[in-house]
Amino acid sequence: MREVVVVDRVTKIYPNGVKANIEVSVRACSSEVVCIMGPNGAGKTTLVRQIIGLLKPTSGVIRVFGVDPVKRQDYIKKKVAYTPQLPLTYPAHRVLEVSKYVAELSNTPFERVKEVLEELDLWSVRDRLGYQLSIGQRKLLLLALALIKSGDLLILDEPTTFVDIFKKRLMWSVLLEERKRGKTMIIVSHDIEEVRRLCDRVYIMVAGRIAGKLDSLSDISRGVEVKVYYEKPGEITHLFKRGVVKVYEGLLIAEYNQLIEALEDLENLAINGLNRDIRVLLEYPSVEYIVESLFNKR
Amino acid sequence: MGFSTLFKSTIFTLKMYRLYWPYLLSISIMMPITYLIIILAISQGDLEALRVALTGYITITGFNILLYMLATLIANTFEEQVLESYALLPVSFWEIVISQILAQALIGIIPLAVGLVVLKCISSNINIPLLITGLTLEFAIYTPLAILLGISVRNRIRLDPLLVFLMMFIVIATPSYYRLLYIGDIYKTLLLINPLTHVVLVLRSAVGVYEGFPLVFSIIYSILFSTLLCVLVLYKLRGGAFTVLEKR
Known part of the structure; x- marks a missing residue:
């Protein structure tokens, strides 16, 4: 070319x-x-x-x-x-x-x-x-x-x-x-x-x-982030087995390498956690996240 | 540089004024007419006084349209983001500048024509070649000066007070509305540094009003000053638009 x-x-x-x-x-x-x-x-x-x-x-x-x-x-x-x-x-x-x-x-x-x-x-x-x-x-x-x-x-x-x-x-x-x-x-x-x-x-x-x-x-394509807003995030960490989970007050963040892994965990959450008052956000990584990842790799 | 491109770009520039028509109306019509009415009222039928004032009118109207408006237009064009948007257009950098000069020249035709018609009515004998020389020198000084100011300031809001100051300066430092002949030697010497004084002298000579200064010197001085301005413009734009954008 x-x-x-x-x-x-x-x-x-x-x-x-x-x-x-x-x-x-x-x-x-x-x-x-x-x-x-x-x-x-x-x-x-x-x-x-x-x-x-x-x-x-x-x-x-x-x-x-x-x-x-x-x-x-x-x-x-x-x-x-x-x-x-x-x-x-x-x-x-x-x-x-x-x-x-x-x-x-x-x-x-x-x-x-x-x-x-x-x-x-x-x-x-x-x-x-x-x-x-x-x-x-x-x-x-x-x-x-x-x-x-x-x-x-x-x-x-x-x-x-x-x-x-x-x-x-x-x-x-x-x-x-x-x-x-x-x-x-x-x-x-x-x-x-x-x-x-x-x-x-x-x-x-x-x-x-x-x-x-x-x-x-x-x-x-790597790197999908799931944010779960819930009163007691510690109670649902076990549902996010495929990602790297971080727990904050009222918020759980799970980071995944592949979208499919995030979807599997979300399916798990849907089966086991939908009766709870939960708000879920699935986000692609920001530019800053990608930049950070690149630097971490180095 | 194609004539077709220049023509289209000039029309495109003129269309811009449809949004700023009060600005256009006030600077190119209202202001000159106001000047003209004051001139006619003050001269009280004295034809020589009227001829003196009308040559001043032509110089100051030139300032308003060829310097004030053109410098504002160029300053706006050379604002970083605006110039960047021109990068999209398939017109050369010089075609943009020249089309803006042509647009302003066209705008200036009406008030200039009004002044010339009145001048013709009150003057029994006009030296046409000299009048054309005076008008050409006026154009040749104002235009590069406008470009130079526009590309140096590159912001119409910052440029505006500068132009107002320049306007006041030119009204005082150019014998537009008074005779050079009747003022003191020191002030006269200072006025003769200003190239616009020489433009006024050439215009006055064309209508038979003489200021006691050699005309050839005035023409040569104006040409040299205009050439200097053109050289400065060419130097500032020697590499195209980037030489202006570079200066952050």
Whole structure:
């Protein structure tokens, strides 16, 4: 597979001395969906801005489609579609106006504009001005513009942040379609579910560095947490045999390596403990949990 | 840089003002008309005084539209997140800036035309090439200055008081509404440092009002100042948008 994005030992130090990226190396091959995860302030957005040529690395090399994105902005703008993190759109422009403007400049036919807006449930609000859109709709519009503009590489900086679960699913289904079409994507995300659904490979960034690289999604499929809120958690610990159990006041937390193990214990709880006043939450691990696990492994 | 892209981007920029129409109306129509009414009232039929004031009107209107509004627009565009959102668009960085200049120039046509029509009505003889030279020099000074201010401040809220201060400074430090000829030598020398003074002098010469200063010097000084501003802009944007974003 052809390497589309090569980030080789990139360090980015801002003029004020902030080290945003330290010796970061990331690769994305054609038709691959690569995810960059990490806590806030880890340097993900700085990395992405360097990949699209908005920032220049202090040291190291970045090549996108074989060219330096800072020096070849014109080429990068043609080849890369990008959605920024914040839902800033054009407040005084109608959804259709902005979409048509981007389409005309990118030589995208109007049929495609309509198709994308319909897919993302924006056709019904096409005459609304940007400031009249909800935050979720603004994020959808940013994605729509990236899809209308098209390009061989799609870079999405937290595409589903601020978006409700229904719109998230809509976005995921559209992105899965793009994936099927062989589009190369780099997605910055905090959402484990999103990563599971969309990504082939995951880089985890912490404090400006790549803390870990997961080539297989099974690595992040591990780790499911069950939280049981109950007055006397000590009485039900024996029901959670397959997990690592921690007991707090009014709360039991059981950690599992696999979802199936958690489900088996929950089945056990359902049989033996449902007559009790119990509230159960099953959670995928947070980014922080994954980061912690990676560090513990080391 | 394609004309079609520039045209579409200019229209796109102009459409932005549909939401800020009171701002547009007040700066590009109400303010110039207010100036004009005051000028007409104060001159009391004295045609020379009117010509003097109208050349000042053209300079100050240029400030409002080409400097105040354009600098605000550029500052907004260069705010980190806004500039990032422009990265999505298939237009080059310079196409964005030039389309914004064109949009502002189009906005400025109405108040400028009003001023020129009044000027034509009260002037028996206008030196058109000189008038065009004066207007071009005005454009050539305000535009790079607006870009420079916009990309240096990169925040319209922080820029606004600076522009208000600059406005007051220019009203005083440019002989827009008074004659250079009748002021003291020290003050005159100070005023001649200001390139806008020379723009006013060129415009006045075009309508037959002379301030006793060599016109060629005024034109050369204005061109040199404008060139210096352009060089500074090009230096600041030498590597594209990132050279601005880098400065956190």
